[in-house]
Structures are given as C-alpha cells and as structure tokens.
Amino acid sequence: MARVTVQFIADQLGISKFAVSRALSGSSGVSEETRASVVETAARLGYEPRARRRSSVSIEIIYHDPDVAHRELWVEVQTGAQIEGARLGVETAVRWTSDTETVRQIAGQTSGLILIGPHDDAMLTTVRKSGVPCVRIGGALPPLEPMDQVGGTDEEGATAVAEYLLGEGHRRFVYVHGQLGYPGRVNRLEHFREGLAAQEETELREISFPADNAPGNFRQALARMEATGFHPTAYFCGNDYVAVTVLTQLLRMRIRVPEDVSVVGYADYPIATQTSPPLTTVRMPFREMGIAAVRLLLARLGHSEPLNDLPAQRIGLMGTLIVRGTSGPAR
Secondary structure (H helix, E strand, C coil): CCCCCHHHHHHHHCCCHHHHHHHHHCCCCCCHHHHHHHHHHHHHHCCCCCCCCCCCCEEEEEECCCCHHHHHHHHHHHHHHHHHHHHHCCEEEEEECCCHHHHHHHHCCCCEEEEECCCCHHHHHHHHHHCCCEEEECCCCCCCCCCEEEEECHHHHHHHHHHHHHHCCCCEEEEEEEECCCHHHHHHHHHHHHHHCCCCCCEEEEEEECECCECCCHHHHHHHHHHCCCCCCEEEECCHHHHHHHHHHHHHCCCCCCCCCEEECCECCHHHHCCCCCCEEEECCHHHHHHHHHHHHHHHCCCCHHHHCCCCCEEEECCEEECCCCCCCCC
8 A cells, every 4th residue: 555645645635745744743823623624634544753753762553443434633733742742752643543662663753652542452552561551532441541541520410501501590401311331421410410410400301312413303392291290401412412413403393593502512612602692601621631641651651750650640630610501501
C-alpha cells in the first residue's frame, strides 16, 4: 500500500498542504474545525510522519471506535494531546488500530501510550504486559487496574442537571438512554435519580431506543405513560445525539420546546448548537482530557515530581452546564 503523505491528506480534504502540516503539528494558523478534520483523517488513513524531530519523549495515541458520532469527541481529545505535545516538544502520533500485535510493537518503540475510546480486555492486557506508561480516556477499567485514567465527572454532571431542572420547577422526568449498553449512561441515570431524590414528589421514568438516532416506539411509549396519568415536563438524555432525536420527535408531535417540556443533552457535541432551539447540555472538557493525559504521562516518565512515584490515578475533569434554548421553567 502506498505511503500516506501530507499532500494526500490535503487532496482528500480539499485544503492546502500547508494547512494539513500546521494542523498535524499543533501549530496555529488553522481553525479548530479544520484541525479536528485533519487529525481524524490522518488517523483513519494511517498517516505516519516521514521524519520526526529528535525528542527524548514520544507518545502514541491509539483509538478504534466504529461509532462515527463518538469520533468527534475523540478527535477533540487527540487535538488536545497533540497541541500539548507540540508545546512541550513531545513527539505524538495517532494510530487507528484494534490489533494487539501492532500495539505490542508500538509499545516497544515509544515512551508512552494514550488509549482513547473503547478497547477490549485483550488490548488492556497487551498494554499492561508491555510495561509502558499508559493513560486511558473514554472507557472503563477493571477494578484496581494499575493504569492511569482521565475522564469527566459524570456523577456531578448528572446531579447538576437534576438540581437545575428541579430549580426550574420540574417534577416529572424521563431519562432517555438512547441505545442501551453504555455504562456511562447508566451511571449518569443513577446520579440523576439520586439528585432528584432531594426533592419530594418527583417521578422518573425511562425510555430506550434501538439506536441513538432511531426513536423506535418513542411516540407509543410516551402515549402509554400519559395514559397512566404521567405527563413528563423534562427529558434528560444519554447524550446530545439522543437529545436531538427526542427534540425532533417532540416537535413533530407539536409539543413545544421549551414552553411545554424541557430537553437536556450531555457532552456538547457540535450538533448541540445547530438545532432549533439550540440544545441545553453539559459540556465535557474533551480537549483538556488530552492535555491532562500528556502531562500525566510525562509525570510517569519522571519529568515532574508530583505523580511519578504515586499509585495509578483516576483524574476527573469538571464539566459545565450550558443552558441554551431547549430548557426553561416547568409549565
């Protein structure tokens, strides 16, 4: 297979070779949207720099997530790691792979690894056996796994949504999972439930979809709820794509948002600002997660004192509640 070049990436995206080079190096002069697109395309195509500058530290960023929606967020993490690496003179490269043998070979040639998104147990075992410092982002670890992890504070985010909606007078809620099987969404539900428990006379029900963008029998499920006398005024959703699906369905049913009901998402995907009305959500600091991962790896490599001889860390970066046009006082 022919080697992927900067010019090839530029041709694929219809931009200049200069713009691709600056995006990959973490330099200024390109928009964040362009940088994210370049980083994602380079990873997907398997781009490798022809000649990296000499550095005492190199970091390989590895991900393999078939869910296109999630890639937007992982690219933000990669961008943060690459910009921080460029600032500190650390070589960074992005690999799109789920092959454990490939990662075993990479581990023998790099100073540290960042695993982004879903990876199976075999991958974690391979990394553990390599002895190379690794930071996990966007996936669960086994209990007491001696690997560093950077993530968000989903528990506090869900509790903040509960407190906000209660403060707006809402008492009847639906948690919309979207597609089932995501531990983070279940975790947010439990803390949302706990947050609601602070207020008497609240009621919470749940709905799931066959896929995040496929509402299935949402309309029928809502009708069944209302037939029992349950009329929700607020929907908290598993992520922003689920929230957009809910918002679309409600508007098609001529239920006004936010006049009749409120809808809140999670993560602050780019689509959250493109709906009408724009989506209230919890913004997660994905780019900062990448920055934190690089700093943590450098600490493990002995470049700073505070963490290099301490046990594995679980670092949670605080999100921010972003109130936009899909939420307001209960009717």
